[in-house]
Amino acid sequence: MKNFSKIYALAALFIAPLTLSAQRTFSINGQLGKDQKGMMTLKYVANDKEFVDSVALTEGKFSFKGPVAEPVYAYLVFNPSSKDVKGDYREIYLEPAEMNISGNGGVSSATIKGGPSMTDFSTLMDAYKPIAVKGNALDKEIAKAKEEDNQEKLKELGTKYMALKGERQAAQEAFIKSHPDSYVAFSLWLRRTEAFIDPAKLEPEFNAFSARMRNTVEGKVVTEKLTTAKKLLPGNIAPNFTLNNEAGQPVSLASLKGKNVVLFFWARNYVPFEPVSFAMNRISRQFKDENLVILSVYYDTPNSVYNWKDVLDETALRTANIINVKDVAMLGNYSSKDKSEVMKAYGICGEAGIHAYLISPEGKILIRAIDLYKDPVADINKGLGK
Numbered sequence: 464m465k466n467f468s469k470i471y472a473l474a475a476l477f478i479a480p481l482t483l484s485a486q487r488t489f490s491i492n493g494q495l496g497k498d499q500k501g502m503m504t505l506k507y508v509a510n511d512k513e514f515v516d517s518v519a520l521t522e523g524k525f526s527f528k529g530p531v532a533e534p535v536y537a538y539l540v541f542n543p544s545s546k547d548v549k550g551d552y553r554e555i556y557l558e559p560a561e562m563n564i565s566g567n568g569g570v571s572s573a574t575i576k577g578g579p580s581m582t583d584f585s586t587l588m589d590a591y592k593p594i595a596v597k598g599n600a601l602d603k604e605i606a607k608a609k610e611e612d613n614q615e616k617l618k619e620l621g622t623k624y625m626a627l628k629g630e631r632q633a634a635q636e637a638f639i640k641s642h643p644d645s646y647v648a649f650s651l652w653l654r655r656t657e658a659f660i661d662p663a664k665l666e667p668e669f670n671a672f673s674a675r676m677r678n679t680v681e682g683k684v685v686t687e688k689l690t691t692a693k694k695l696l697p698g699n700i701a702p703n704f705t706l707n708n709e710a711g712q713p714v715s716l717a718s719l720k721g722k723n724v725v726l727f728f729w730a731r732n733y734v735p736f737e738p739v740s741f742a743m744n745r746i747s748r749q750f751k752d753e754n755l756v757i758l759s760v761y762y763d764t765p766n767s768v769y770n771w772k773d774v775l776d777e778t779a780l781r782t783a784n785i786i787n788v789k790d791v792a793m794l795g796n797y798s799s800k801d802k803s804e805v806m807k808a809y810g811i812c813g814e815a816g817i818h819a820y821l822i823s824p825e826g827k828i829l830i831r832a833i834d835l836y837k838d839p840v841a842d843i844n845k846g847l848g849k
Contacts, residue, residue: 487559489531495523496567500544503570507537507557533679534558534580534646541570556584556647583647590634597627644673649682656685658816659832660692691810695831701726701822702808706760706785709772714785717826719756723847724822725833727759728811731774739817742835749840754824760785762811821846 493503503525504517509532518525540552551571555562558578566573575581601623608616635651642648649672655665666689669677676682694702705715716724725746729739747757761771761784771786787803805811811818821830821843829846833839 487530487532489527489529489557489559489562491525491527491562491564493523493525493564493570493573494566495520495525495541495564495570495573497523499523499541499569501548501550502542502544504540504542505537506540507535509535531557531559534578534650536584536650539564539570554584554588556580558646580646583642583645586642587635587638587647587651590638591631594627594630594634597630601627640671643671644675646676646679648672649676649679653681653685656688659818660688660810662689662692662696665689688810691808695809695820695828697828697831699828700826701820701828702805703826704805704808706787706805709775709784709786714758716758716822719758720826721754721824723753723755723824723829724820725755725757725843726820726822727757727817728762728809728819729759729817730762731771732763739835742839743819746839746843750843755843758785760787760805760811762787762806 491505499520502517502519504515505527506513506515508514514529516527516529518527535557536554537557538552538554540550542550551569553564553570553573553575555575556577558580560578560581562575562577562581564570564573564575575585601620605617605620605624608620639648639652652668652672655668665685669682669685669689672682677686701716703715703717705713705717708714716726727743729743743757743759761774763771763786771784775784787806809818817835819833819835819839820828821833823829830842833842833846
């Protein structure tokens with residue numbers, strides 16, 4: 464069971480970083496208590512890169528300046544000179560504007576005045592506060608129940624834990640709906656577009672945002688994802704591709720016409736992996752005497768710690784396996800220029816994880832997301848009309 468105080472103290476970490484485009488400048492001017500001595504560090508992620516900058520406090524003063532195109536989540540970490548003094552941190556929202564931070568103590572208790580996105584972010588944090596109070600109290604109850612090994616009480620508290628998660632989700636949803644022109648709300652919503660894209664559900668939500676949000680760098684990526692997802696709906700022809708198998712021989716999807724195909728995209732660094740490999744091997748055994756084949760596309764980074772043929776031995780996935788080392792299994796590479804045509808066509812990137820399609824003998828998509836965790840065999844039989 465996770466610690467609620469940490470979940471709500473770090474609530475903004477559920478917000479996806481927005482990608483930078485044309486650069487502008489942010490500035491931060493801070494004045495904390497004059498007795499505050501040590502280092503202040505600013506950290507944020509943009510363009511899939513982590514930016515870190517540190518400055519020493521002078522009589523409690525510090526400042527930062529740097530490039531930023533669109534508002535982005537960041538945080539300040541204060542490390543005091545004296546190890547006897549506890550450090551603290553503060554979540555903020557950087558944007559091309561001036562931010563002023565003032566207080567008599569540390570950064571966590573300081574008053575922050577910034578641009579519109581920081582104002583929105585403060586509104587979101589205020590919405591989380593009542594939930595955080597409940598979470599802190601629940602943390603103490605959970606710790607006591609664990610100490611007493613009270614399983615019945617832990618079960619009861621687990622129900623309360625899930626209810627609080629529901630409250631947090633409701634607070635997020637309310638904030639998103641009430642802030643259609645907010646970078647903070649949009650970046651919070653972006654988490655829903657990181658893996659499986661359901662255009663019927665996500666497109667209306669996306670269109671509810673302002674034109675300004677839809678035309679951000681990340682907004683254009685969402686448009687691209689939705690366009691790709693629509694092409695992959697059941698009834699459409701699955702995009703063809705040809706790649707080499709483990710023996711170095713070319714294998715194309717089109718060459719398998721006349722057979723039902725389970726097209727499986729996977730990466731070994733996906734967690735949890737074992738249930739997925741079990742599901743694929745189960746499919747292979749269950750349908751070995753039927754007109755169905757598995758075509759699996761293994762993707763990874765060139766500098767991966769895994770050797771793909773060792774992975775095949777480990778998982779016993781001895782089908783028409785394909786490796787494509789050009790494609791980078793990392794978050795945020797959906798629009799990477801180095802991505803191959805097959806990965807672009809199927810919208811595969813690190814954030815998409817593991818995905819399986821069922822394709823008919825005529826090459827049409829029957830199922831665009833086989834559930835590999837519940838009952839994939841039942842899913843496939845349903846898709847085949849059995």
